[in-house]
Amino acid sequence: MVAKKDAKQEVAVTAEDLAPVPIKAILLADSFTTKFRPITLECPKVLLPLVNTPMIDYTLAWLESADIEEVFVFCCSHSKQIISYLNSSNWLNQPHFSVKTIESHNCISAGDALRLIYERNVITGDFILVSGDTVSNMSLTQALHEHKERRRKDNFAVMTMVVKQSKPSQVTRQTRLGTDELFMAIDSTTKQLYYYEDKADEFKGSLTLDKSFLAENPSICLHNDVQDCYIDICSPEVLSLFTDNFDYQHLRRHFVKGLLLDDIMGYKIFTHEIRSDYAARVDNFRSYDSISKDIIQRWTYPLVPDVLLSMSTERNGIYRASEVSQSRSAEIGPFTCIGKGSSVGDNTIISNSIIGDGCKIGSDVSIDGCYIWRNVTIEDGCKLKHSILCDGVVVKSGAVLEPGAVLSYNVVVGKDLVVPCYSIVSLLPQPVKQDSDEELEYADNDNNNSIIPTINTVENGDLSNNWVSSEIGEGSRGFVWSVSEVDHEEEWRHSVAPIPASKIIELTQAAYEDLETVLQDDPLLPLPDEKESGSESDDDGRDESVYFEKEVEATFLRAVHENIKEDHIILEVNSLRLSYNMALENCASALFYSMMKLALDTPHSSAAELVKNTNNIVTRWGKLLKPYLQGIDDEIEVIMKFEEICMESGKEYAPLFVRILQLLYDSDIIQEEAVLNWAKEKEDADESDKVFVKQSEKFIQWLNEASEEED
């Protein structure tokens, strides 16, 4: 009976395998970031035009071509706009391709979105997870097949990530898409992902792989030359995993890393590398720029302007829509696209730019590397370089846009005004309280009432506060968004403007200098002072204590700088002691060493000042030593440590040995017995070892006399 039942189930399984399972896709129409602000305050990112077509169209067209049958478009911010766009487009009534929308107003991350989708219970089989800003022409057949094969053999293979080769610049450490460099460890044969590090920690010069990775397979490939396409083939478990781990927010930072670190559940992630196909995601302004160029240069075929918008193509990558009126003297350069109904005046030069529908470009204008959306007016004599101009922007005559400027909807740039590099201008004022959490992209359509009054104030002439007075152009409209100090440093990274050469030189130098410090900090490298040539086994023990000492010192310094309570430091040192398996006296000497080092590092001009520094530190922190000085032996250890310091790292102390010893005695850290015993121990030592005993002869004598007197 049981056997029969099993057989039946088996048949059912194979039948299920054979039947073509309709593949579904989840399209996240919200990036849950703020990288496209202020533009995304007014329009959802997926509807922003990419070479005159909304981004979401690229994603949907690709999914349709990849034989996906059902797409759930998840809308959050500006959901109304997205739904009404989908309604007005043809996407909702295609045969064999159904597009459904899921709306939410309170999701703040991809994790929330997936949890909501799980609750809706619309996904039962494998599905594709993409965001609505993906541009790709890859065929999913191979990747899906691989994913299913793996699933059949191993139920824990829950996800296949699509990656593509793309080496980040060594200097800027970002890819041409402006995303941060990525470090991955992938098994060369099975393609299993073992390690994923996207926000590369600048200060860490090395990445650490768990030794267990190599236990199962003798070969792992480390990559710094791949880019994550953010196209994932997921099993339904992924959704339930998000529900189980309600703190997962970000797909990569939380979900992927969480899975890789968790070895209890044993879920595995695999990668699929595409070679000739195109896949990229518009993540920031730089990728917007790179992907636009790729589209113009037809890497994304068939998703190119002449197919999508039925433009005419000319050589040198020039695309022209119908009804373009262009002056004979105007020069349209290579890799340029001009939208329907736009006009270009006399002697105007346009190159490497994309111009939307209904734009009016005057005479003697020069435009290079710009993205000009719909109904933009550019008056005579303007100079524009590497800028983004949203719908309805007006640039009055003679104005200059320097590289990296972003003008949001309906901004007006006054006559002869120079908009400096990387300026961001919007009719909406910058939110006063900057949300540090980048997971937010609010300002929904529902909040329109809050926007209207601000616009009113702008029109009332509130502008003067925002344009720096010397730069006010007559008739300008808009708020200049200031970037915080931190972003300011980095604004060139994500801008559409090319990275200035001076920046590259600066970075190269920095990178090289970094390398030096990395080498020096590398604990694997034996530093000349630290390693003595002893026997090998001895070396190892010494290493341990050196690390321990360093850690204790770091703890102590932190305590000093952050003013942490003594109790807490003692706790921390105790835990260090346990993890390094050290004795109490090691703690005492390590802490003592840290104090002496701190005193030495505090600026001082004379020996007297050094003694004063030491005194201050000993009085302030001497208590720390107490729990570790349980007996005379521990105290002797401290004295010996001090000797060592005087001999090696802190020679400056050598002449002050007695004074500091006395100081330690006075502050009750060291008892006289310890000093006397130490002197006694040293009696038989070599002459060279007795330098400090000799130095302290008088002090010892005094101690001796004192104790005799007591008797």
Add this chain to the structure above:
Amino acid sequence: MDFQVVVLAGGASKKLIPLVSKDVPKSLLPVANRPVLSYVLDLLEKTNLKDLIVVVEGEDTCGLVENWISEAYVDRLHVEVAAVPEEVGTAGALRAIAHHLTASDILVVSGDLVSEISPGAVAAAHRRHNAVVTAMLCSVPVSGPPESGSSSGKDKTKKPGRYNIVGLDQTEQFLLYIAAGLEVEKDIKVQKSILRAVGKMEIRADLMDAHLYAFKRSVLQEVLDQKQTFRSLKQDVLPYLVRSQLRSEILSNEAQAEENGNEKDAFSNTNKVMLSQLMANASTPSFHELYASGPNGFAPVEIKTHKCCVYIASKTKYCARLNSIQAFSDINRDVIGDASHLSGYSFSAHNNVIHPSAVLGLKTTVGPQCILGEGSEMGDKCSVKRSVIGRHCRIGSGVKVVNSVIMNHVTIGDGCSIQGSVISSNAQLQERAVLKDCQIGADFVVTAGSVHKGESLARK
């Protein structure tokens, strides 16, 4: 070829006690009845590298080695035997003989290497890339790492042990990462800067550093001078060179720069970089050169790099190091078995080697994959399987020898049974002694009828 060869023959290795003694240092331990050092020397002779410096730890050991070499290799090789103090480590040994080194490149070979891989191939790879160091890597042998102790050589089912963890570039020509010794058991820490420069790095655990290196002499000497704490080539010098390859601290003074061609000047001048690349290998520049020349071929700062290369031996070639008792048994077994072409003997139709002067009693059988040395005598009804028996041994009747190595002048009484064991020279086994997985030191006497299992016995 302007290569000078240094053979590091070591001293009395502690790991090999009780097999080694003051009369038989590690380098003279027999492998198929000839000293292990002879395998390296023959290999070098075959490659036409005939000027050698053999470095031995300790004066006494040095004398022994010198005597043997002058006897065995007279007229064949020009060998200089140098003694260095004991326990100086491989780096220390090279430091001690630094004044002997004059050639532009140095080939350093470990004296315990039993291999058929031509050092010439390593030297060629070294020259091709103008590398500062080239290391030979070979596949990890089947039987585990030396730490696995002295169990019999039978457990072949065990997973291959780990000797090294190495990081290679895509072309498997450059060494990007190496963990040796204790580090192998720790987590793998890879420098991001190297990974950034190369883009893709393969981490392998199935390769072993064969302890055969080609060094650029100026670099080697500079490192040895500057880093007085370095003791081992494998654990200190090589990892140091690998780690600092993108920020070279060597080749820093003018004299050496001249000596190494225009390399240093070339790095500061883009045009010359291109030229030197053309001259160097006329192919695509290595990631070192690309890194040094900076983005768009323009480097705002002078970047010094050096190359660490590898030569990966083919899997089919035999390569092993005699650095543990386990390895001693394994190598002896392999050299008379699977890798018999290394032994230099011609095997009989029965796939064994019996010296004409050896005497075999009635009904005594010597199976395949056995060697019986000169002048040894065996009594009646003995059985020898997969074992090496040295010279002038006296073996009684009814003795069983399986999977064992018996050195010279060993006396074995009637009815002994020896399995998976090593018996050093001049040892004596009285009647009916039973040994399984044991090591017997020189001159030791095993009493009659005693049974030992997995023991290491030596004269006090």
